[in-house]
Amino acid sequence: MKSNTCKLNTDEINAVAAYLQDRYPQAKTELQFGNPFELLTSTILSAQCTDKRVNIVVKTLFQRYRTVQDYASADPEVFEEEIKSTGFYKNKTKMIIGAAQSILKDFNGQVPTTMEQLVTLPGVGRKTASCVLAAAFDVPAIAVDTHVLRISNRLGLVSLKDPEKIEFALCALFDKDKWIAVSFGLVLFGREICQAKKPLCDKCGIYDVCKWPEKKPLPPGR
Ligand code: SF4
Structure with missing residues (x-):
């Protein structure tokens, strides 16, 4: 139509x-990721930042944090330092750790696969949700x-x-x-x-x- x-x-x-x-x-997205939560993390980090810079930062980050639990229990001050060069690091830290905690609490530790569920995560708007749906799950968006x-x-x-x-x-x-x-x-x-x-x-x-x-x-x- x-x-x-x-x-x-x-x-x-x-x-x-x-x-x-x-x-x-x-x-597909040029952001590096190995699983849906990593893509969610990269996408949040990419706000006001280049994909190139995000890919450099996550190369180390993804080795330090392996599971959603690792992110949920991260020390915010340490995490802020680790992602600092992507800008807006305080907010991004809150979003990523908050998203991990919410995924553990509300979605059994799995990144949700619908727009309606994804946008309930802290800091996740429709753009981020669409990116995750399309690139991680092949869901049209x-x-x-x-x-x-x-x-x-x-x-x-x-x-x-x-x-x-x-x-x-x-x-x-x-x-x-x-x-x-x-x-x-x-x-x-x-x-x-x-x-x-x-x-x-x-x-x-x-x-x-x-x-x-x-x-x-x-x-x-x-
Ligand atoms: S402005 Fe129009 S013609 Fe020019 S590059 Fe963009 S889409 Fe193509």
């Missing part, structure tokens, strides 16, 4: 999905981060600023079996081509469907 804010027709929407699937066939927000507006898929509204609009525009590819594909596309400050429009495979009035004119012959 088309969203009423969408400026693309059905063929153009399908072209966006096909392009992303074709260009990023294995698109669209995580709206800064790239997805920017590009879906530039393309004309939505004219919205609220991440939750964008998530629902994108889920309505794309078939469910495309959600994961669109979600992670847009992030990679945003890093590689449709960058925030200097979009590389001349390298863009969906230039023709993009409705952004400020997209860069193509050089002659392209």
Whole structure:
């Protein structure tokens, strides 16, 4: 079903999905993880931080903390030091330790596999929950981060600023079996081509469907 804010027709929407699937066939998160709780931890750490920095920090962290119990009983002051370089470390410490305690108490030690349950964990919003669902459990979901927000507006898929509204609009525009590819594909596309400050429009495979009035004119012959 088309969203009423969408400026693309059905063929153009399908072209966006096909392009992303074709260009990023294995698109998944670039965060390192070995199990769902580690992905939850990495995703919380990635707020206002690069995936590269998070991956450096968790390389050591995941060796020190092996189980959900380890996180639940972590010393907050020690944990803060261990994740300090990812920024906002006090809040992130509270969220990660709190999430571990909640998972032990309410979910039998297992990371829950539904959006409704995941968002009951401390510090877990829909974006983090979507990322965990899609990357750890292969459950269709669209995580709206800064790239997805920017590009879906530039393309004309939505004219919205609220991440939750964008998530629902994108889920309505794309078939469910495309959600994961669109979600992670847009992030990679945003890093590689449709960058925030200097979009590389001349390298863009969906230039023709993009409705952004400020997209860069193509050089002659392209
Ligand atoms: S044409 Fe430019 S602005 Fe539009 S999606 Fe492609 S890279 Fe982004």
